[in-house]
Amino acid sequence: xxxxxxxxxxxxxHLRLHVFDDNTSVTVNNGAFSLDKHGxxxxxxxxxxxxxSGLYFFCRSIRLVRLNDIPDEFFKKHIxxxxxxxxxxWKGRLVVNHIPIVKLPFTGNQDSELLIHLAAxxxxxxxxxxxxxxxxxxxxxxxxxxxxxxxxxAVCEVSVKYKxxxxxxxxxNREIVRRGLGQVIDYTDNEHIKALHMIPRYNRLVxxxxxxxxxxxxxxxxxxxxxxxxxxxSGYPSQIVDLVxxxxxxxxxxxCYNAGKEGAILLKNLSQVEAEFKVHPFxxxxxxxxxxxxxxxxxxxxxxxDNNVEEALKILNKKLSQEKLLEIxxxxxxxxxxxxxxxQYSYEICKAIYNEDMNRKIALIxxxxxxxxxxxxY
Numbered sequence: 593x594x595x596x597x598x599x600x601x602x603x604x605x606h607l608r609l610h611v612f613d614d615n616t617s618v619t620v621n622n623g624a625f626s627l628d629k630h631g632x633x634x635x636x637x638x639x640x641x642x643x644x645s646g647l648y649f650f651c652r653s654i655r656l657v658r659l660n661d662i663p664d665e666f667f668k669k670h671i672x673x674x675x676x677x678x679x680x681x682w683k684g685r686l687v688v689n690h691i692p693i694v695k696l697p698f699t700g701n702q703d704s705e706l707l708i709h710l711a712a713x714x715x716x717x718x719x720x721x722x723x724x725x726x727x728x729x730x731x732x733x734x735x736x737x738x739x740x741x742x743x744x745x746a747v748c749e750v751s752v753k754y755k756x757x758x759x760x761x762x763x764x765n766r767e768i769v770r771r772g773l774g775q776v777i778d779y780t781d782n783e784h785i786k787a788l789h790m791i792p793r794y795n796r797l798v799x800x801x802x803x804x805x806x807x808x809x810x811x812x813x814x815x816x817x818x819x820x821x822x823x824x825x826s827g828y829p830s831q832i833v834d835l836v837x838x839x840x841x842x843x844x845x846x847x848c849y850n851a852g853k854e855g856a857i858l859l860k861n862l863s864q865v866e867a868e869f870k871v872h873p874f875x876x877x878x879x880x881x882x883x884x885x886x887x888x889x890x891x892x893x894x895x896x897x898d899n900n901v902e903e904a905l906k907i908l909n910k911k912l913s914q915e916k917l918l919e920i921x922x923x924x925x926x927x928x929x930x931x932x933x934x935x936q937y938s939y940e941i942c943k944a945i946y947n948e949d950m951n952r953k954i955a956l957i958x959x960x961x962x963x964x965x966x967x968x969x970y
Contacts, residue, residue, distance in 0.1 A: 656690045657704040659744055662736065667746075670793050672735045675706065677727045684715040684723060685745055688734065707745035710765050711737050712777050712784065712798045716815055719773030723764075727752065733761065737794050738787055747787070749797055765797065769804040772814015776801045 656662055656673070666673075675688035686708040715723075734748035751761040768774045776798060777784045787794045812818045836842050 655692045655704065656706060659706065659739065659746055662706075662746065667736045667738055670735055670737060672733055674731070674733055675704075677730055677732055678705075680720065680724045680727060681707075682720070683743070684720045685709050685743070686723070686727065686732075686734075686750065688732065707743070708734050708748050708750060709740055709743070709745040710768065710774075711747045711749050711794060712787075712801055713765050713768055713774045714777050715768065715774045718814065719768050719771075722768070722771070722773050727764070732764075735793075737791055737797075740783070742783075747794075749793075763800075766800055766804045769801050770808055772808040772811075772816050775815065776805055 674691045676691065677686050678689050679687040681687060688704070688706045688708050690704045690706055713719075730752055733751045734746075735751075736746055736748055738747045739745075740747050750764040752764055754760050754762055769776065779785060788798060808814060809816045
């Protein structure tokens with residue numbers, strides 16, 4: 593084979609391969625052009641289908657019935673949810689029926705009972721009554737801040753619509769503190785301190801609540817209500833009395849008075865015990881008036897065994913009867929008009945002597961009976 597022929601064959605093969613490569617590239621280019629034209633529509637259709645299906649399942653499961661249904665991510669991002677207040681319990685917690693973002697007709701009508709606790713607010717009894725009067729069956733928005741694991745409730749910042757301006761919302765937390773129906777939680781609460789350090793949104797809310805509390809204190813409303821001038825002035829005497837009673841000088845004087853009183857009572861009891869063992873009938877308080885009225889009986893004494901006072905009185909009474917001393921008492925004006933002339937003790941003593949009742953004589957001995965006021969003396 594000559595070199596010229598070999599050269600022609602090689603040229604023909606090379607030309608044939610070049611034509612084949614051009615046809616192949618044109619075909620591929622035509623196919624790529626067709627994919628670029630219809631590809632975005634196909635991709636958009638697939639993405640829309642996946643999004644609609646995800647939205648469908650999301651709408652079916654977005655209704656929050658219990659606290660455990662709320663994801664932790666909602667608390668971290670402080671998601672704001674909607675609902676209707678169905679009730680207010682005795683602790684001041686709101687029982688809220690959650691309203692989903694999109695409500696489909698085939699998702700059912702299941703009522704939820706989410707417990708909402710007003711964040712950073714310590715409610716008074718008047719504050720709970722205000723919530724029960726104003727919030728039930730009202731539309732509210734509550735912003736999730738944190739969970740309260742103790743009573744299984746969500747700590748939230750709650751907003752409700754104005755009655756006069758339905759397009760505007762007011763903060764219930766600040767409204768309670770502003771009216772003096774509650775106050776900011778004390779710093780001794782560990783959960784409160786933890787939320788202040790961990791949640792910036794909670795910290796800002798507490799700062800606003802402190803401003804509202806200062807406003808309520810200046811106005812003197814609710815818990816911070818101050819007494820009127822008349823009430824304040826009327827309370828000064830009792831305050832002064834309390835100050836005097838609690839002073840050290842008054843306490844010292846009170847101790848001295850009690851000690852003196854107990855000492856006097858003790859001396860009185862000792863004197864009475866000593867008088868029981870002395871047999872001097874005319875020196876006895878019962879007969880002191882008799883000796884003054886009738887001096888002839890002064891030197892009369894009775895001697896008995898073992899200092900028996902009752903026996904001495906019986907013997908003395910018999911001697912007085914013999915001397916007709918009782919007739920003198922019977923004729924006195926005290927016996928005829930006993931209660932009007934002198935005192936009741938003289939009348940009772942006179943009556944006791946007249947009836948010769950020795951037990952009653954002993955029982956009627958009293959220091960209140962004045963010895964110079966005896967029947968027969970005017």
